[in-house]
Amino acid sequence: MTSDAFYRHLTAELDTLLAAGLYKAERVILDPQGTHIAAQAADGTSRKVLNLCANNYLGLSSDAAVLRAAHATLDSHGYGMSSVRFICGTQDLHCALEHALSRFLGMEDTILYAAAFDANGGLFEPLLGEEDAIISDELNHASIIDGIRLCKAQRWRYRHNDMADLERCLQEAASRARHTLVFTDGVFSMDGTVAQLDAMRTLCDRYGALLGVDDCHATGFLGASGRGTHEYRGVFGKVDIITGTLGKALGGASGGFTSARREVTGMLRQRSRPYLFSNSLAPVIVGASLAVLELLERSTALRDKLADNTTYFRRAMHEAGLDIKPGEHPIVPVMVHDAALAQRLSARLLELGVYAVGFFYPVVPRGQARIRVQISAAHSREDLDFAVTAFTQAGRELGLLKQEQA
Ligand SMILES: *Cc1c(COP(=O)(O)O)cnc(C)c1O
Numbered sequence: 001m002t003s004d005a006f007y008r009h010l011t012a013e014l015d016t017l018l019a020a021g022l023y024k025a026e027r028v029i030l031d032p033q034g035t036h037i038a039a040q041a042a043d044g045t046s047r048k049v050l051n052l053c054a055n056n057y058l059g060l061s062s063d064a065a066v067l068r069a070a071h072a073t074l075d076s077h078g079y080g081m082s083s084v085r086f087i088c089g090t091q092d093l094h095c096a097l098e099h100a101l102s103r104f105l106g107m108e109d110t111i112l113y114a115a116a117f118d119a120n121g122g123l124f125e126p127l128l129g130e131e132d133a134i135i136s137d138e139l140n141h142a143s144i145i146d147g148i149r150l151c152k153a154q155r156w157r158y159r160h161n162d163m164a165d166l167e168r169c170l171q172e173a174a175s176r177a178r179h180t181l182v183f184t185d186g187v188f189s190m191d192g193t194v195a196q197l198d199a200m201r202t203l204c205d206r207y208g209a210l211l212g213v214d215d216c217h218a219t220g221f222l223g224a225s226g227r228g229t230h231e232y233r234g235v236f237g238k239v240d241i242i243t244g245t246l247g248k249a250l251g252g253a254s255g256g257f258t259s260a261r262r263e264v265t266g267m268l269r270q271r272s273r274p275y276l277f278s279n280s281l282a283p284v285i286v287g288a289s290l291a292v293l294e295l296l297e298r299s300t301a302l303r304d305k306l307a308d309n310t311t312y313f314r315r316a317m318h319e320a321g322l323d324i325k326p327g328e329h330p331i332v333p334v335m336v337h338d339a340a341l342a343q344r345l346s347a348r349l350l351e352l353g354v355y356a357v358g359f360f361y362p363v364v365p366r367g368q369a370r371i372r373v374q375i376s377a378a379h380s381r382e383d384l385d386f387a388v389t390a391f392t393q394a395g396r397e398l399g400l401l402k403q404e405q406a
Contacts, residue, residue: 021339022362027355033061033252035378039355050383050390052356052373055248057221057330058302059378065295066251066288073287081280085112086269089280097286098257100293105219105227105244106237107259111268112281116216116245116256117143118274123212123243123258124151124181126271133177135169135209137161137184137195144183144214153181160188163199170207180209181241186229187217190364190372192329194222197233212241217331220249221377226296226303240264246285251292253285306330306377313375313384320392321401330375334391335368336400342369345394352390 017023030038030046033056038046060066083089101110113119120143132153139160156169173180182204184195204211215228223231230239246255310330317324323335336342342358349356360369395401
């Protein structure tokens with residue numbers, strides 16, 4: 001068969017990934033997402049380990065109140081919509097969640113998607129054409145990159161988080177483009193770097209550009225009341241477009257959204273392909289997400305606990321002699337630099353009961369291998385102490401502790 005060559009080709013490519021240490025294996029978990037998970041080993045046995053790598057920032061993935069809301073919605077609104085929004089896929093709940101998200105984010109309107117990947121994938125093409133320009137951070141999320149690829153607008157990229165380089169792009173675009181949109185991740189997921197939305201707003205105003213942010217790693221907890229990067233940077237209500245996810249802090253199921261002025265969401269409802277041609281979000285997720293937003297509007301307790309946990313963990317790790325990238329975000333990069341060493345550290349941590357995965361080239365630049373820890377509001381002090389003890393022991397064994405290096 002002629003197709004044999006095709007399958008042999010794929011096998012060879014996969015073998016190459018495996019040999020290069022770039023193959024992504026998937027760990028099977030046998031219980032609900034949480035601070036402690038039953039991780040399955042290769043031999044089929046499992047044990048409970050402390051989980052330090054979920055996007056479960058507020059600990060809501062398996063929260064009792066969220067589960068209750070999900071169960072209640074299952075009973076009141078059914079299981080699936082079997083339709084896109086514009087045929088018969090819009091329930092009262094979908095509209096209510098769009099309103100609630102708009103209010104929470106301080107935006108005029110919101111449109112739901114099956115995922116933030118789709119929100120970004122379907123954002124740019126309906127809004128901008130050949131006469132227009134998109135300027136983006138070189139480290140933006142894959143979904144933003146793909147969304148921009150689908151759009152005919154002229155493209156500029158600025159060096160990561162570099163405001164002078166952004167201004168260069170704005171200057172160049174100003175003379176060539178009708179409308180210009182600057183788009184960035186609110187928080188960059190490998191470092192926890194928070195975009196300088198305040199400086200970006202000033203620059204955008206100077207050149208008459210729109211400003212958009214993908215706030216997936218911020219919505220629900222960054223800023224004094226957890227609204228996101230715009231609140232954290234003091235530009236609440238001053239960002240033109242926010243895309244986000246329901247799949248991280250806001251309960252962690254799945255789903256995404258775009259919030260903006262009505263003209264923008266109005267055009268997206270007419271022309272955004274992932275919205276028009278993909279199924280409506282399941283009612284269970286919509287009902288539970290509404291309960292999450294009510295919870296977050298009532299009290300900042302969860303985001304406050306997360307901020308406390310993050311400060312505590314960052315300080316304890318630093319004092320233990322581990323090399324932590326400074327910052328305030330619950331993404332805590334523990335720098336190892338060498339890729340093989342990062343893998344050994346991750347493996348040793350698992351033996352010690354801590355699940356935290358290593359990241360290395362090409363996910364991060366060469367020589368910047370790391371373990372990315374993600375703190376949750378659901379972690380207890382004992383959990384954090386347990387993690388620091390494990391990192392200290394494994395770090396000592398591998399010669400990673402600063403004060404103990406020759
Ligand atoms: C996680 C993430 C996404 C994708 O979100 P989904 O809702 O899972 O598709 C998009 N952008 C950024 C910056 C993210 O971190």
